[in-house]
Amino acid sequence: MTTTTAVTVRVPAKVNLQLAVGPAREDGYHDLVNVFHAVALFDEVTVTGARTRATGGPAELTAEDASGGALAAHVARVPLDSTNLAWRAAELLAHEAGARQPVRLHVRKAIPVAGGMAGGSADAAAALVACDAFWGTGLDRGRLLELAARLGSDVAFPLVGGTAVGTGRGEVLAPARCATRLHWAFALSEGGLSTPGVFGAYDRLRPDAPRPRADPALMAALEAGDAAGVGAALSNDLQPAAVSLRPVLAESLEAGRAAGALGAFVSGSGPTCAFLAESAEHAERVAAAVRTASDCTHAVTAYGDVPGAVIR
Numbered sequence: 659m660t661t662t663t664a665v666t667v668r669v670p671a672k673v674n675l676q677l678a679v680g681p682a683r684e685d686g687y688h689d690l691v692n693v694f695h696a697v698a699l700f701d702e703v704t705v706t707g708a709r710t711r712a713t714g715g716p717a718e719l720t721a722e723d724a725s726g727g728a729l730a731a732h733v734a735r736v737p738l739d740s741t742n743l744a745w746r747a748a749e750l751l752a753h754e755a756g757a758r759q760p761v762r763l764h765v766r767k768a769i770p771v772a773g774g775m776a777g778g779s780a781d782a783a784a785a786l787v788a789c790d791a792f793w794g795t796g797l798d799r800g801r802l803l804e805l806a807a808r809l810g811s812d813v814a815f816p817l818v819g820g821t822a823v824g825t826g827r828g829e830v831l832a833p834a835r836c837a838t839r840l841h842w843a844f845a846l847s848e849g850g851l852s853t854p855g856v857f858g859a860y861d862r863l864r865p866d867a868p869r870p871r872a873d874p875a876l877m878a879a880l881e882a883g884d885a886a887g888v889g890a891a892l893s894n895d896l897q898p899a900a901v902s903l904r905p906v907l908a909e910s911l912e913a914g915r916a917a918g919a920l921g922a923f924v925s926g927s928g929p930t931c932a933f934l935a936e937s938a939e940h941a942e943r944v945a946a947a948v949r950t951a952s953d954c955t956h957a958v959t960a961y962g963d964v965p966g967a968v969i970r
């Protein structure tokens with residue numbers, strides 16, 4: 659019998675091509691229409707066995723900067739305890755599947771922390787896949803998606819990847835076709851924006867928000883592989899709220915537009931700004947331009963879409 663000693667899962671960041679937000683519901687959540695798009699900026703989660711008397715779930719979690727130092731301040735904000743979403747994912751799977759062997763989790767971060775690119779949710783999705791393989795629990799895709807949705811509204815998408823329309827709180831996913839490779843630049847900031855804080859500002863700015871729906875112009879441009887059409891249709895209802903909390907973001911957005919970006923917007927709840935470019939070379943030029951904006955501490959390029967969490 660062979661024993662698995664380590665499983666590593668690579669998982670992508672997401673950018674929202676559209677984020678349409680309805681009014682606050684009675685349960686405090688908002689109905690969303692979220693056009694998710696997975697980009698080639700990857701975290702890695704590795705699970706290994708731990709020697710401890712405890713049974714099941716994680717005994718320890720460590721985190722490392724995969725960007726050669728640029729994300730050091732981000733990684734310092736990653737919780738190393740049971741509040742980490744990857745930890746919670748492993749705990750949930752251990753509980754549901756009755757896994758008894760304790761594990762150690764190691765997270766290599768290339769996705770900005772609290773940057774509106776769902777890094778924590780991506781790590782949770784990766785931990786589900788890695789622990790499922792490590793423990794040999796062999797849950798089917800539907801069961802993993804159900805556990806993902808219980809962990810958070812953004813956890814199901816990084817399991818699937820590609821491009822998809824999320825409805826409900828974002829966890830009900832319908833795959834969408836993106837018929838061309840899209841090239842992106844991202845401007846990262848130090849110090850995140852809290853997602854609940856941004857939703858709170860949104861409720862104050864838009865108490866009369868209409869029912870959200872997917873933008874037909876965006877979906878048609880994706881289906882046709884029309885990058886300029888995608889750029890023209892990109893939208894984020896949370897952007898005014900994020901910019902109201904961090905006005906300096908307007909400068910980053912302007913720097914990207916001046917460099918010819920096909921679209922410039924705040925990613926999710928921010929503060930990362932995303933720029934759609936014409937080509938990989940153009941994305942590098944846009945990244946160089948946005949690096950000069952005062953709020954930008956680091957700029958990276960990535961293409962999309964890419965598949966979801968995979969075992970390496």
Ligand code: ATP
Nearest residue numbers: 742743771772773774775776777778779781853926
């Ligand atoms: P979203 O776009 O889903 O709102 P985000 O990209 O803005 O998320 P995350 O990187 O997921 O934000 O981090 C949000 C907070 O979650 C962090 O401030 C951190 O305290 C906590 N957190 C929990 N687990 C993780 C993790 N594995 N990696 C990063 N942050 C985590």
